[in-house]
Amino acid sequence: AQKITQTQPGMFVQEKEAVTLDCTYDTSDQSYGLFWYKQPSSGEMIFLIYQGSYDEQNATEGRYSLNFQKARKSANLVISASQLGDSAMYFCAMREGSGGYNKLIFGAGTRLAVHP
Amino acid sequence: SAVISQKPSRDICQRGTSLTIQCQVDSQVTMMFWYRQQPGQSLTLIATANQGSEATYESGFVIDKFPISRPNLTFSTLTVSNMSPEDSSIYLCSVVQTHLTDTQYFGPGTRLTVL
Numbered sequence: 001a002q003k004i005t006q007t008q009p010g011m012f013v014q015e016k017e018a019v020t021l022d023c024t025y026d027t028s029d030q031s032y033g034l035f036w037y038k039q040p041s042s043g044e045m046i047f048l049i050y051q052g053s054y055d056e057q058n059a060t061e062g063r064y065s066l067n068f069q070k071a072r073k074s075a076n077l078v079i080s081a082s083q084l085g086d087s088a089m090y091f092c093a094m095r096e097g098s099g100g101y102n103k104l105i106f107g108a109g110t111r112l113a114v115h116p
Numbered sequence: 117s118a119v120i121s122q123k124p125s126r127d128i129c130q131r132g133t134s135l136t137i138q139c140q141v142d143s144q145v146t147m148m149f150w151y152r153q154q155p156g157q158s159l160t161l162i163a164t165a166n167q168g169s170e171a172t173y174e175s176g177f178v179i180d181k182f183p184i185s186r187p188n189l190t191f192s193t194l195t196v197s198n199m200s201p202e203d204s205s206i207y208l209c210s211v212v213q214t215h216l217t218d219t220q221y222f223g224p225g226t227r228l229t230v231l
Contacts, residue, residue, distance in 0.1 A: 033218060043206050045159070045222035047117075052217065091158060095218060103149070103174075104220055106158045 003027065004094050004107035012113040013082045020067070021077045021110045023092035029053075032096050034075040035104065036066065039089040048090075051075055079112075087114045118143050118213045120223035128229045129199055136195045137226045139209035144189035146212070149220065150182070153206040162207075165192050199230045 005024045013019040025034065036048040051059045051066045059066040067076040079086055092107040119142040129135050139148060150162040162182055163171040171184040185193045196203050206227050210220040 035219065037222075043153075043208075043225040043227055045208060045210075045225070047219055047221055050217045050219055093159075102218075103161045103164065104159075106160075108158050 003105045004092055006092055006107035006110050008110045009108070010111045010113070012115055013079075015084060015114055015116050016081055018078060018080045019082055019112065021079070021090050021092075021112065023075045023077065023107060025073050025075060025092075025094050027073075027094065027096050029096045032094055034066070034068070035093045035095070036064070036075075036077045037091045037093060038086075039091060039109070041088070045091070049077065082114045084114050084116060087112060117219075117221045118145065118211055120209065120211060120221060122207075122209060122223040122226050124226060125224065126227040126229075128231060131200050131230055133199055134195055134197045135199065135228060136193050137207050137209075137228075139192045139194070139223055141190045141211055143213075146189070148186065148192045149210045150184065150192075150194045151208045151210065151222075153208065153225075155204065159208065162194070196228065199228075201230045204228055204230045 003026050032053045034051045038046045049059050049061045049064045049066050051068045058068050063080045065078045089109045089111050091109045093104040095102050121140045123138045148165045151159045153159045161174050162177045163173045165171045165184050165186040167186045167189050183195045206225045208222050208225045210222045213221050
């Protein structure tokens with residue numbers, strides 16, 4: 001079974017609007033971490049935001065926020081005030097267990113296009 | 117976060133040859149990870165490299181095809197051996213830098229095309 005599911009292969013948004021990218025996950029661990037990465041056409045993977053399973057508040061980093069609904073096992077990324085430079089692939093990833101030695105499992109990704 | 121560099125940034129190789137990709141970090145790290153991203157696909161972990169021990173490979177990846185070296189705490193290499201067109205991918209190394217959250221930070225990637 002897929003552990004990370006991103007159901008939106010592609011999304012588009014008008015510049016300055018907000019957009020939500022969906023991510024659901026599956027784990028039986030109590031301790032886990034959820035991450036979002038951005039991959040522009042250059043290929044680099046840019047870390048955006050992190051949410052720990054025990055964090056009670058949703059994570060925020062500038063224009064990025066993570067809508068964490070633990071009971072529903074969802075960790076959606078919200079980008080506010082979209083900019084043209086936000087056009088890229090976005091990957092949701094999960095680390096099961098605690099400790100950085102555990103691998104990241106990535107979703108299939110969502111391609112976001114920001115239109116002027 | 118750490119500064120991570122990879123060499124080469126891209127290469128075009130002939131089938132049957134091998135390519136060694138270097139990953140350099142500007143600070144000491146315990147674990148380094150190597151990922152493969154095939155065209156239009158997501159990232160898949162190849163192996164985890166711990167300094168001073170053999171790399172740990174994921175299912176579907178073998179040492180003969182993807183030998184890894186980790187001679188010190190700031191450097192690692194991944195070799196793609198006996199290449200075929202199916203090896204055309206982006207190869208990325210990553211390190212854990214933020215121990216509070218165990219966030220992995222990635223190098224810029226190596227874009228490999230095999231003809």
